[in-house]
Amino acid sequence: MRIDIITVLPELLKSPFEASILKRAQDKGLVSVHLHNLRDYTDDSYRQVDDYQFGGGAGMVLMIEPIDRCISRLKAERDYDEVIYMTPDGTTLDQKMANSLSLLDNIIILCGHYKGVDQRVRDTLITREISIGDYVLSGGELGAAVLADTIIRLLPGVLNDETSALTDTFQDNLLAPPVYTRPRAYKGLEVPPILLSGNLPEIEKWREEQALDRTREKRPDLLK
Template sequence: MRIDIITVLPELLKSPFEASILKRAIEKGLVEVHMHNLRDYTDKSYNQVDDYQFGGGAGMVLMIEPIDKCISALKAERDYDEIIYMTPDGETLNQKTANTLSLVENIIILCGHYKGVDQRVRDAFITKEISIGDYVLSGGELAAAIVCDSVIRLIPGVLSNETSALTDTFQDNLLAPPVYTRPSEYKGLKVPEVLLSGNFPKIEEWRENEAYNRTKRLRPDLLKDQ
């Protein structure tokens, strides 16, 4: 998979890809992540990429021309499955979206900034708009990093145990069941006996029941479609 991220603040995006699972995925050659500074695609003075909005109002808007130049340059080199715009009014990111994106080959992620982007960018170039929640950030960079993390960890070979991702919270619209590790008893707090029994069918049944009951208690909205 190749991910191209268009941003006015590439330095804000570097650290998530220089540690942990994302770094190992890149080093293994399972994913390529490239940052593109939007300021490299403008011929305006002082590398300007934003301007005042027509009609007045507070906040600057990213201009269409540098975005067009950047996206066009990338598309001239390869085909893209999705061109994603990070925006608070997009479709809320969920596990289903992450699963779908983990199966594609090439994506572009455009990070919004200031008041957003010229609407013509969204109309002409964007194929998918994603939000990470009902709140506003200073820009789309941190949101883009979250999308990348949620997607890259699902690529086969990224996690040392590939079945781990299949039992994560939100897979199958359920929260994950409780998990325990050593010691089996700590200050009177005990691990459920079934987990120590070695009876794996019973353990699996317990986990399924706990996942359902936890979801029913904490996130009943997830069970509406079941």
């Protein structure tokens, strides 16, 4: 998979992809992540990427020209399955969407900034708009990192145990059951005996019951 991220703040995005699972996935050649500074696609000495709104109003708007140049150049080099715009009014990211996106080959992620992008970008260049929640960030960079993480960890070979992703919260519309590790007892708190029994069928049954109970208690909406 290849992920191209277009941003006015590439330095904000470097760190997440230089550590942990995301770096390991790139080192293995399972994914390649490329950051594109939108200012590199301007044609003036000020490298201007934003301007005032027509009609007045507070906040600057990212211009269509540098965005169009960047996306056009990328598309001239390869085909893309999706051109995604990170925006608070997009479709809320969930595990089902992440699963679907992880099956693609090449995607572009455009990070919004300031008051957003010229509407003509959204009308003609974007194929999908995604939000990571009902709140507003300073820009789309952190949202793009979240989206990339949810996708990359699902790629075959990224996690040491591929079955781990299949038992994550939300994969089957249930929250994950509680988990425990050593020590078996700590300040009077004991690990449930069933987990020490070695009876795998009964352990799986217990985990399923715990997942259902936890979902019923914390997120009953998922059971609808």
